[in-house]
Amino acid sequence: MMKQLWAWLDERTGLGRLTDAFLFQNLPGGSRWRYTWGAVVLYTFLLQAITGFFLWTAYSPSTQTAWESIHYVQHEMTGGWVLRGLHHFGAQAFVVVIVLHLLQMVIYGVYRAPREVNFWLVMALLPLAIAMSATGWLLPYDQHGFWASRVPIGIMGVTPVIGPLLQKIAMGGPTMGHHTLTHFLALHAGLLPVCVALVLGAHYYLTRKHGFADVPKDCGCPDEKYFPAQFLKDAVACLVVLIVLLGFVLVPAWQHPQVAPGVHLGAPADPSEQYSAARPEWFMLFLFQFLKYFPGGTEVWGAMVIPGLVGAVVAFMPFAAKWKHGHRFNVLFLGTLLFAAVVLGRMAAVEDSQDETYVAAKAQAAEAAERVRQLTTERGIPPSGAAQLLRDDPFTQGPKLFAKNCSSCHRFDGHDGTGHVPLATYTARAGDTWESIATQHFTTPERVRELNKTLTGPLAADAKLIVPARIFGPDLKGFASREWLAGLLDPARVDGPAYFGGTKFKDGKMAKWVKKNCTPEKADDLKKAIAALSAEAKLKSQAGPDKLDTELIKQGRALITGDFACTDCHSFGKKDPDATAPELTGYGSKAWLVRFIGNPAHPDCYGKRNDRMPAFAEKKILDAKQIGLLADWLRGDWYVPPKNGAK
8 A cells, every 4th residue: 555655656756766865875885974964964953943943933023022932932832942042052063073074085185176156155164154154143132142143243343345234234223123133134144044944955966976985996995885874874973963952952951950041141242231141152253252352453364365365266266176285275275274273272262261341241230130030920021121120120220320429439348349449550659668659559569569460679769550450439428327337436447548548537527536436445435336227228138137226226226316325416306406417317228328329418408518529410410210220229229139040
């Protein structure tokens, strides 16, 4: 019955003859493992096509839905993270196997006549595969993908004459946005795969036409049919590729089950937030490093001219092979290219690992990615998109706002809020020593020497030094907490760099009062007063102690208005029109901080005694939302996931 059905189908379609031609092609000299490369290239492409199709069904190409749809695939779609992982690593594998296939063709000489066109077809596959990968970087629309995609777009822009036009076509306008996503999707999932499929089809046809290789007639190897010998070798090779790809996807998930599985998904793209850790995929790092040697105006040489000349040399190899030592030259040339690419890629990786800005940006990006995962788990994704969760998050925005607006005077645990210590230049004067300079900048001589490693010998006058920027205001880590107030009321620390040491209040009434009144004998009373003043802030981190210490706080309030006489200068509990220092009612609360940041010269704050601090609201430096986010961050008031938080 089956034979009859197959005969009927063959008679009407010719499918049987095609199958026979495919499976039972004669292989002179028998099957070889090196013949598997073509099958591996085809298999990797088919894997990309299949996984890409299913990803496409869940993808929504817009600036407000692209990241969200990938998040759905990653965290909600059954098996979605495996599917995305295979597609991601499969794209990298596709480039690798093409390079290896090209190298194999040259080593074994299967690029000579009559196989020149087949060799050029494999060459054409490489830029197509790279283009497919590069157009896929943007599609998740996370920070890394958005900024990494600027690299190929930038390379387009340096193309002579038509560069700006190509750039505009790729982006769909003057800037990257919605149309860039749709254009890249059309290229990634439409035009480029069709081109690859056509090239692979032509490559397969010519391989069948000319054979896998020229086998010497006296090799003593019997001929074999493609099926089953070579077919089984091809199947094993493809299975190995699949196992390796699954290893990259699954093993990290098994090793770190607490981390979201599969390929990393960064925070949603935000064009207004510069991302210093943007890099192309690892197989393009060599070009990224290479372009560093072609600064301003010469990029076209590194991006177009030299790669074009190298490509021309490779394309000429079938003809060069006719020379006496042409084949040896070709093998050596390709080997040198691969070695140079590995060296340049390694150099890029090493330089990045030693670049503090890059390392910090990577850490911040990882933190932002984890933060948005936490927020989406807790709150879901709003209609305005997941990026809005981060824009409204004090934990995310607070450090950025502090670094930009406050770190010129203040520190947060010794840094600018984002982990950086602001630096400045200092011109040494006669009589300066490493120790005196360190004292001026509230640091250590060792730190100053470390920042100025290039300076050797005695410190000369007029020497240009890099030093930590001067501090003109208190360190605000833990502001209004009991620990912070204990330092403020410590005679040994009140005029130090963490409090008034950099301000005009260093020798003011408050510093003098602390040194006179905050003695060890009053330690118990100070503890009560600190608890009472800190309770005004209603800090989330101190909710437990504040609730338990109601009696202690009550006694402290009495001391503030009584024995300590704080109300001689400050308002506390009720308004005092004669107060000359910041109001203590609600001290450190959100309302208090918003008022203080908005206008520190307000009568309830420092008034006319304000020391340099700008009126951020009055001068419209920050809007109400930004001030609120900064205040919440300083107070530690943000969403904290449970310790056993769900993925």
